[in-house]
Amino acid sequence: MAVAFVRDRLQRGDKVVYFRDRDDADALVSSLERLDPGAIATGQFEVRRSRDVYLPDGRFDADRMLALLRDEHDRARADGYSGLSLTGEIPDAVWELPGGEQVGAYEARLASEVDAPECSILCQYGHARSGRGLPSDVIEAHDVDLGPELAAIGRDGELAAARDRQRDALRLAGELDFGCAQTVSDVLDAYSRGPLHLDLADLTYVDVAGMRALRGRTRQRLTISPASDAVRRLLALLGWDTDPDIELVETGWS
Amino acid sequence: MRHSLFVYDDDDRLVEEIAPFLLSGLVGGEPVVVVLDRRKWERLARALGAHADRVLHVERDAFYTRPEAAVAGYDATLRRFVRAGASAIRVFGELPRCETDADRDRWLTYEAILNRAFVHQPVWVVCGYDTREVSGPLLDGALDTHPELLANDWDVSPHYHEPEDVVRSRTPTPASLPDLRTLPVPRDARAFRRALSAQLEAAGVPRPEAWSMLVAAEEVLANAERHGGGAPKVRVGRVDDRFVCEISDHGPGIGDPLAGFLPPRPGHVSGAGLWVARQLTTQLELVPSQTGATVRLSV
Secondary structure, three states: OHHHHHHHHHHHOOEEEEEEOOHHHHHHHHHHHHHOHHHHHHOOEEEEEHHHHHOOOOOOOHHHHHHHHHHHHHHHHHOOOOOEEEEEEOOHHHHHOOOHHHHHHHHHHHHHHOOOOOEEEEEEOOHHHHOOOOOHHHHHOOOEEOOHHHHHHHHHOOEEEEEEOOOOEEEEEEEEOOOOHHHHHHHHHHHOOOOEEEEEOOEEEEOHHHHHHHHOOOOOOEEEEEEOHHHHHHHHHOOHHHOOOEEEOOOOOO | OEEEEEEEOOHHHHHHHHHHHHHHHHHOOOOEEEEEOHHHHHHHHHHHHHHHHHEEEEEHHHHOOOHHHHHHHHHHHHHHHHHOOOOOEEEEEOOOOOOOHHHHHHHHHHHHHHHHHOOOOOEEEEEEEEOOOOOHHHHHHHHHHOOEEEOOOEEEOOOOOOHHHHHHHHOOOOOOOOOOEEEOOOOOHHHHHHHHHHHHHHOOOOHHHHHHHHHHHHHHHHHHHHHOOOOOEEEEEEEOOEEEEEEEOOOOOOOOOOOOOOOOOOOOOOOHHHHHHHHHOOEEEEEOOOOOOEEEEEO
């Protein structure tokens, strides 16, 4: 998911900053770095420890954080970038530390106070880590959310799910195999109604059971856009390319 | 589906029978496909005149690389025509030259499979056998695998055998490979992929083939988990210029010799995993075993 976002924004000419919390995110970070090594060299793409950004003195301060983002944004524009894009993880520790209760209000203020069209933010919250749904005020403040009903997907395998409100799409990232197919199918059956729009650009691995899970028990209409190579190849092998209930929308860059 | 045999011994005969067959499809607005070498296609095209432009000609040797790919190729073509509204489709094709007995048996297996693969499609396939190119044993096999043949008219073949019997009798029994290494029993699908991936990399298997093997092997593993009583045994290794992965379970085994040869159909849920595995590997073999099912994959 983050990979698609970063790739997209780098191509658009944004400055991109990735806030990294987890120590096990090396694979992700190195795959981001491989995307565009030139962007690292020129400083267009930066990776920073999110703890240092959000919690420099062991507490979270919404005003300080918003001021920092505004500065970042102004600097990016001054340096000639088309805009500023931020993504990454808010440190897990924030919930336990002083100021943690401000996060929901901070996310809401982000939307209104850093409201420049050339600034975009993809917030990531690890389900597996927090082990509980996010406070509802945090969820409400996002165009992309990881509603608690999707949490089961993240717990079961190397797979993450998020809803993109703007496009009304469900994004799946990671590996969807027969081990977690049942959970995905259950979640889709329980929470999706009518036609389903899936963003599978970052589904790096999928098997037959995984593809079937996407159709759920209701065999609802599917629109897949965009799709990773793994998805595209399996889709053709299964003959879904001529299924009238499934539409694969080709996109330019994948 | 209709699947018919046409035996001939010179080009005039080919044109005399097959041009009218194609033409009656073309004037009826049917999609028409011809899989033939260039020289024979040019003879037919002259006879069809302006109608030839509406025929999809496919070069024989480029299309018939191996039976699994040919079934998938026909499947995709037929599905697209049907999706576009076709209610009848005609195909005329000739198999590639079979230089060895093994080639002959592989392609006769393919002819048998066609009878089951496209039962649901509105297609009439006529297969040409040119006695100038085809051996006696191959021609005998062709009589076994086509339900209909052209004599005075299209007649029911008295020689036709059930596809399962043909495939069973013409598939060689794989020899055992004692030198493969046993991998630890996989904890789950992900752990299996990591372990197999490391083996593929160590053996220097190029990326596209390695990806194909990963997906194929995982599908076989999924089958073993579902039907084979769990704790499957996995063995891998290089054999000549191939990389082989063998997965054994404790289940009843795969009784259907056509397993994985038939294209998945909407609404039919079982069997797609083995289809994918056959498509992605150069060979999928069912190895006889005393204790359960053993599937051997090669890339």
